[in-house]
Amino acid sequence: DSGVTQTPKHLITATGQRVTLRCSPRSGDLSVYWYQQSLDQGLQFLIQYYNGEERAKGNILERFSAQQFPDLHSELNLSSLELGDSALYFCASSVDTRNTEAFFGQGTRLTVV
Amino acid sequence: AQSVTQLGSHVSVSEGALVLLRCNYSSSVPPYLFWYVQYPNQGLQLLLKYTTGATLVKGINGFEAEFKKSETSFHLTKPSAHMSDAAEYFCAVRLNTGFQKLVFGTGTRLLVSP
Numbered sequence: 644d645s646g647v648t649q650t651p652k653h654l655i656t657a658t659g660q661r662v663t664l665r666c667s668p669r670s671g672d673l674s675v676y677w678y679q680q681s682l683d684q685g686l687q688f689l690i691q692y693y694n695g696e697e698r699a700k701g702n703i704l705e706r707f708s709a710q711q712f713p714d715l716h717s718e719l720n721l722s723s724l725e726l727g728d729s730a731l732y733f734c735a736s737s738v739d740t741r742n743t744e745a746f747f748g749q750g751t752r753l754t755v756v
Numbered sequence: 757a758q759s760v761t762q763l764g765s766h767v768s769v770s771e772g773a774l775v776l777l778r779c780n781y782s783s784s785v786p787p788y789l790f791w792y793v794q795y796p797n798q799g800l801q802l803l804l805k806y807t808t809g810a811t812l813v814k815g816i817n818g819f820e821a822e823f824k825k826s827e828t829s830f831h832l833t834k835p836s837a838h839m840s841d842a843a844e845y846f847c848a849v850r851l852n853t854g855f856q857k858l859v860f861g862t863g864t865r866l867l868v869s870p
Contacts, residue, residue, distance in 0.1 A: 699857050749798060
């Protein structure tokens, strides 16, 4: 158990819908990262937050957004969903951005039908 | 920008044989390097990491990796494979400055036969 909690574990939704994925980082970790894992794209970095502020952005679509709340949990919002958005979405956390080790949650498997 | 290349999407070994998973990186500054393992329907678990210092790094489950700057490599090895090692392995790199993300390779699936 990495200490990073992601909910829900599985999500099935229809095209055009909007979903929210939630991540609770390890206790004491200030930095949260979101990754998307799909068969064709592999593990892609989406976005990073540190203590509530966005710090780095990767290949995140405009239909996707994220935020980190004062209690440090983070949410990834995916809207106008398309079939191609079906993937495993991982959250990872680390103490701070200088800390080298990131701990990953179990992921949320999103299926868009 | 940094990048990672993992040679071989699948590697098959027999139980008890040497495991060698290859990783080459590209980075403009000294990198931090990682190997993660992903078991079916699981998240990623850190196997080992190189930051600074000793270039031979030992990790969990008997795995080790050697950072070779001249070859820009960070290959993962284990002397004797076990059935439980069957999983997907990811090499990752990040820069050692500022707010930096992990950049992952495409992964190598390790198959272990009896």
